[in-house]
Amino acid sequence: MLTFVALASVLLLGIVPEQTEAIAIYTGWERHALLGSDIRLSCSFFSWRFTSDDVTFSWTYRPDGSRDSISAYVDNKGPFRDRVEFVGNPSKRDGSILIKNLDYNDNGTFTCDAKNPPDIVGRPSSVRLLVFETVPIQAGVITGAIIGVVLGLLVLIVVIYYLMRFLVARRVFSLSVSKHGKKKREGSQARQGPVPTADPTKVKAASSEKKKQESRKDKK
DSSP states (O other): OHHHHHHHHHHHHHHSOOOOOBOEEEEOSEEEEETTOOEEEOEEEEOSSOOOTTOEEEEEEEETTOSOOEESSGGGOGGGTTTEEEOOBGGGTBOOEEEOSOOGGGOEEEEEEEEBTTBOBOOOEEEEEEEESSOOOOHHHHHHHHHHHHHHHHHHHHHHHHHHHHHHHHHHHHHHHHHHHHHHHHHHHHHHOOOOOOOHHHHHHHHHHHHHHHHHHHHO
C-alpha cells in the first residue's frame, strides 16, 4: 500500500506543471507630444524570476472613442505602418516602442503586455497618448509655480518681520543710551554743585571804577 502511494505521488508531481507567479507591468500614465514629432512609449516589468530567453512584449492600441483595440505593430500594418519601431531590450526587461511622425489620429490608449515564462500571469499596463499642435502647460507645472510664489511671499514676510524687529531694537537701544548719557551728565553736575553767580554790588562797583579810570585818561 505504501509503495502504491509513493508511486502515485511521483506521478502527480510529474504531471502538475511548474507553478507560475504574477508579473507586474509598468508604463507611464499619460504622454503629451507635438504634431509631427516622435515619441517613445516605455514598458517594463517586475518578476521574481530571472529574465527568460523567451520573454516577450506586445502592444495594442485603442483609438479615442473606440472600444476595439488593434495590434500596434504586428507585421507593420495598420495605422502605424512604417511609423512604429521596437526600441526596447527584452533581456533588460525593456519593451519600449518608438512612434514616428505623430498625427492627431494617434490619440488614444496604448497597452503593453509582457510574458516572462513561466511568469505569464499579469495585468497589462496602459498609457494614454495626446497629440497637440502646441504642448499645453500641465497642471503640475501650474501647481509648482503657485507653490513657488507662496513660498517666496512667506520668505519675504519673514525677512521683513526680522528687519522690523532689528530696526525697533536698534531704536530702543539708541534711546536707552541717550537717556543713560543724560542722566550721567545730570549726576556729574549735581556732584560739582551749582555754578557760582556774581554779586550785583561788586559788579556795579567794578563798573563804576572802570568808568572813573577812563575819565581820568581823557582829562590827561
